[in-house]
Amino acid sequence: xxxxxxxxxxxxxxxxxxxxxxxxxxxxxxxxxxxxxxxxxxxxxxxxxxxxxxxxxxxxxxxxxxxxxxxxxxxxxxxxxxxxxxxxxxxxxxxxxxxxxxxxxxxxxxxxxxxxxxxxxxxxxxxxxxxxxxxxxxxxxxxxxxxxxxxxxxxxxxxxxxxxxxxxxxxxxxxxxxxxxxxxxxxxxxxxxxxxxxxxxxx
Amino acid sequence: xxxxxxxxxxxxxxxxxxxxxxxxxxxxxxxxxxxxxxxxxxxxxxxxxxxxxxxxxxxxxxxxxxxxxxxxxxxxxxxxxxxxxxxxxxxxxxxxxxxxxxxxxxxxxxxxxxxxxxxxxxxxxxxxxxxxxxxxxxxxxxxxxxxxxxxxxxxxxxxxxxxxxxxxxxxxxxxxxxxxxxxxxxxxxxxxxxxxxxxxxxx
Numbered sequence: 001x002x003x004x005x006x007x008x009x010x011x012x013x014x015x016x017x018x019x020x021x022x023x024x025x026x027x028x029x030x031x032x033x034x035x036x037x038x039x040x041x042x043x044x045x046x047x048x049x050x051x052x053x054x055x056x057x058x059x060x061x062x063x064x065x066x067x068x069x070x071x072x073x074x075x076x077x078x079x080x081x082x083x084x085x086x087x088x089x090x091x092x093x094x095x096x097x098x099x100x101x102x103x104x105x106x107x108x109x110x111x112x113x114x115x116x117x118x119x120x121x122x123x124x125x126x127x128x129x130x131x132x133x134x135x136x137x138x139x140x141x142x143x144x145x146x147x148x149x150x151x152x153x154x155x156x157x158x159x160x161x162x163x164x165x166x167x168x169x170x171x172x173x174x175x176x177x178x179x180x181x182x183x184x185x186x187x188x189x190x191x192x193x194x195x196x197x198x199x200x201x202x203x
Numbered sequence: 204x205x206x207x208x209x210x211x212x213x214x215x216x217x218x219x220x221x222x223x224x225x226x227x228x229x230x231x232x233x234x235x236x237x238x239x240x241x242x243x244x245x246x247x248x249x250x251x252x253x254x255x256x257x258x259x260x261x262x263x264x265x266x267x268x269x270x271x272x273x274x275x276x277x278x279x280x281x282x283x284x285x286x287x288x289x290x291x292x293x294x295x296x297x298x299x300x301x302x303x304x305x306x307x308x309x310x311x312x313x314x315x316x317x318x319x320x321x322x323x324x325x326x327x328x329x330x331x332x333x334x335x336x337x338x339x340x341x342x343x344x345x346x347x348x349x350x351x352x353x354x355x356x357x358x359x360x361x362x363x364x365x366x367x368x369x370x371x372x373x374x375x376x377x378x379x380x381x382x383x384x385x386x387x388x389x390x391x392x393x394x395x396x397x398x399x400x401x402x403x404x405x406x
């Protein structure tokens with residue numbers, strides 16, 4: 001074990017870092033932010049806990065390191081805003097469901113959402129990156145006004161989808177294909193992004 | 204303290220039970236299921252921890268006891284299905300936002316949602332009661348087919364609303380009045396409950 005750590009550090013620590021990151025990503029996803037610990041992450045990675053602190057600092061810093069977005073926000077915005085404005089909701093639904101159907105990005109996203117329920121820093125990550133750098137620019141591009149409100153509404157349905165299909169695994173949703181889920185969500189996203197939100201329903 | 208417990212038990216324990224239930228409700232809401240403990244709940248209630256176990260059993264049982272729904276499912280269904288079918292989404296939005304705007308019911312609902320992220324029993328409570336006894340009967344009443352799927356979609360947006368407005372407190376949503384939030388959500392609920400979910404968007 002000591003030899004393994006030593007070898008890792010001789011090579012600049014990149015193997016060791018990768019082992020720690022993989023263990024951290026898995027444990028944050030499975031246990032949630034609160035229950036994951038540097039000690040257990042170090043154990044899974046086969047390294048001494050002090051090495052985790054040496055490379056990554058505290059738990060919060062390790063968490064924010066491994067949850068770096070698996071896409072460039074500006075590319076996501078470009079992809080979702082390219083094409084007919086009335087199909088932006090559909091493109092967004094495809095993008096979101098696409099991320100959630102790939103195991104590695106799904107685990108990351110679930111970690112952030114779980115952490116955001118108790119950790120202001122993780123909630124800030126969602127607010128600054130997903131809302132601030134992706135959803136608000138998309139809403140601004142569509143120019144229907146109230147971009148921050150629209151982004152928050154989209155965020156609410158994205159969060160609810162993660163809860164219902166990917167965490168609680170509600171059977172009727174799990175039984176549907178990704179394409180069906182995209183079809184069901186696209187009109188919701190489209191209305192939140194560019195529809196009339198102030199229309200007073202009769203009754 | 205011993206006298207207080209004794210007095211409580213002489214009166215059938217109803218005061219003591221109420222004290223424990225109030226402390227449990229508050230701590231589950233504030234700390235979440237995982238971090239709440241019988242010991243701390245007993246301390247806040249001013250009773251011995253053994254008395255909590257005596258009255259309520261383990262933590263899971265205490266939790267399920269205090270999260271009893273603050274409304275009768277059949278009355279909720281009757282209220283939401285009474286009236287024009289095309290306004291069912293609006294009535295549901297009013298009902299949901301109404302529960303979430305009252306502090307006591309909001310704290311209960313947030314507790315259940317937080318617990319449902321890590322505890323299969325709490326997820327089961329949401330599935331059996333909120334989905335099974337409220338949302339599915341409403342969808343069945345509207346007779347658009349796929350009632351269980353429709354109920355799960357509604358659940359996803361309800362969960363996402365709780366996350367975004369009441370837990371993460373996203374500013375653009377928090378800044379809106381309950382009436383505005385109802386107006387924004389009603390068409391989503393209406394489409395999930397009774398709209399066409401299979402319409403393939405062009406593109």
